[in-house]
Amino acid sequence: MYYIGIDLGTSAVKLLLMEESGKICNIVSKEYPLYFPHPGWSEQNPSDWFEKSMEGMKELTAGIDRSQVAGIGFGGQMHGLVTLDKEDQVIRPAILWNDGRTGEETDYLNQVVGKDKLSAYTANIAFAGFTAPKILWMKKNEPDNFAKIVKIMLPKDYLAYRLSGSFCTDVSDASGMLLLDVKNRCWSEEMIRICGITREQLPKLYESWEVVGTLKPELAAELGFSPEVKIVAGAGDNAAAAVGTGTVGDGQCNISLGTSGTIFISSKEFGVDQNNALHSFCHADGSYHLMGCMLSAASCNKWWSEEILGTKDYGAEQAPIKELGENHVYFLPYLMGERSPHNNPDARGVFFGMTMDTTRADMTQAVLEGVAFGLRDSLEVARSLGIQIERTKICGGGAKSPLWKKMIANIMNLKVDVLEVEEGPSLGGAMLAAVGCGAYPDVETIGKKLTKIVDTVEPEPALVEKYEARYQKFRELYPTMKPLF
Template sequence: MNYIGIDLGTSSVKLVLMDTAGHIIANVSKSYPIDYPKAGWSEQNPYDWYDACMEGMKELLDGQDESTVSGISFGGQMHGLVILDKNDEVIRPAILWNDGRTTKQCEYLNEVIGRDKLSEYTANIAFAGFTAPKILWVKENEPDNFAKIDKIMLPKDYIAYRLTGVHCTDVSDASGMLLFDVKNRRWSRQMLDICGVTEAQMPRIFESSECVGTVKKDIADELGIGSEVIVAAGAGDNAAAAVGTGTVGDGHCNVSLGTSGTIFISSKEFGVDSNNALHSFAHADGKYHLMGCILSAASANGWWMDKILGTNDYAGEQSQITDDDLGNNNVYFLPYLMGERSPHNDEFARGTFTGMTMDTERKDMTQAVLEGVAFAIRDCFEVAKSLGIRVESTRMCGGGAKSELWCKIMANVLGIPVELLESEEGPAMGAAMLAMVAAGEYNCVEDASNALVKVRKTIRPDEKIIERYEDKYNKFRCIYPAMKNVFRTINE
């Protein structure tokens, strides 16, 4: 039998058709627009997501035997606020994870309600991208829309609702809302009260590999599949990517270089970083994970290549950078183009180049962008190390993982081996695996990951390059504290 994995990303939806042996039979990508109504705002139309998903599934199944499809599941961009009225119509465009309008609401939550209380209720504190501050923003700025809210959902869950008619979410995605009691895997009544919403307005909570329902007959007929096809709850994009890279169980690590960048460490036990610099979330494998998230990763490189250099020859630009250059560049880049989440939690932070001289070349700037993202990931890695977490190696996924140069930089900046996988489908593959577990093909998520995820290559760090990067990283760490007040001043 075959399974559809849907990765509802920020700029596009990626879909895979995968068999039970982990072979990718077909894949499709469909893009949709992002709106930026004001500086720092980021919105999308959920109807665009649904249309892209339906078109993508039709194209994915074109020429295939539709009768072999047994299940569908999702990975999805996290934190986005989707609000529906009593007729299940979308009230306003979804406010996305990288939207920075909630400064006032985050300050209220963190300073008035208090970080300690938030951490007690949800295991996390307020970040600008989280869902709860967005709800408060709508309540304060769009009271008429707030009054219409009948259901609050996350992006991928809106697609699950359209396919099944069930208002649902999963534990990993719910963890990023600041409305979820992560330790006990239930809605936090205290946080719902603080935001002025009720549990009846929230979707039903499922584990990621649980079946939420079957595809509605009209949708099944439109796609040419059976109405008995099950739909699993799925996971937030990073948890789904972790499943797709085998980052399940205890003490495993994955670095994702997508639009945003994450370092994801799986754990069998619940734990909280006392400074809340890392997120403490429920994992799609039924356990927990710690995660650091930087808001600009592959998107920072895309900005540099597309908008500044005006080229799509990413490989050509990187080919000029040699091993001898690694750790020997005098240019530094802060990749805070959308503000920053982990570990700084500073929506005012901005991107900067530092250290240019008259002999600085184009390739030095390109290298600095790649290194800046790696250093920002290292910032999160250092927090995990300070908690006594020992990470022996990491796997890589996301668009940036297709660059072996970037993976080599990451290996030497972190000082651990980097494993590259046979399949780089990330959240879409993880989503298909969750559907397999829901359908009974595997007993649990860990069994599915162990059976289907294969390493094709390991990049090992070089001691000489590690030493050079250790010096560079210590200098990089000085730049943000020196610029912090400047960032706030220029954004006033």
């Protein structure tokens, strides 16, 4: 049997076809537009997601016996607000995770409702990208649209709804809405009241591997699939990527160097750090995870290389970088504001320490190191909770750079395990579909069976020591700059 994983990303949908054995048969990507109607706003049309996913599934399964497709699972960009009216029409473009318009609403939640209450209700505090502040923004700024809302859902759940008719979400993705009681894996009645919505407007909650329905007959006919194809709830992109990298069970770590950057630590136990600097979310394996999320990671390098240097040859830009731990230039990677651990949408990117002998390579090196230092900030919060991490898996586009992996290993003093296959959320979605269809007993089993480590980047004690001194200086830059932001 075959399983499809759909990773609904910010710039494209990536679809993956997997056999029951874990063999990847095909991968297809389909891009769609991203809209910035005002500075700091970020929106997409949900219909684009559905159309490109349908196109992608046709292309993905060309040349196979389509009757053998058993299940479809998802990984999806988190936090986005999708609203439907009584006719099931999208009311307004989806407001995305990297949208910064909700400063007032975020402040209201954190300062007026209060961080202590939010943490008690949801295990998290408000961040500008979360869904609840978006709902409050819509209520205040678009009251006519707000009054039309019948269904509130997350991006990947819109796909599940269009494919199956099931109004659903999973607990890992719902954890990023600021509407879920994470510890008890249920909606928070207090947050529903604060946002001025009703329980009926929110989807039914599932675990990530659970079947939410079957493919609509007319879509099955269009795709050439059986109408018995199971639609599985799926997971938020980071939890899905963690499944795809085998970061399941207790005390596992994964670092993702994608558009955004994350450090993801799985845990059997529910836990919250004192300052809510890390997100405390449900995991797709039925347990929990802590996550630090940087809004700009590999996107910093993309911006620097393509917009500033005018090149897409990242390897050529990194080739001259030989001396690590001695760069005198620093970069604060806050091009879109920052989430973990600063929670400051006004933070901005900064180069610091340039002199007349600073080279292009020094600046490139500073960008890569700045992202690694930013991830280390979140790791330090986890360490403050007594969590001991000695090694991490790594995924995302940035993980293709040997230099960046070496920096991560030495700046964070972690062994960095490189996987044979690294396909992130799309693979995780397919694996969740396989569990939902009964091919594997649980997520932990498939996660450990289908992931294979082929290389480990070891930290070097002398370099760790050099980077420790650089990191301590990096730590001083943000609080010094903060009043200027």
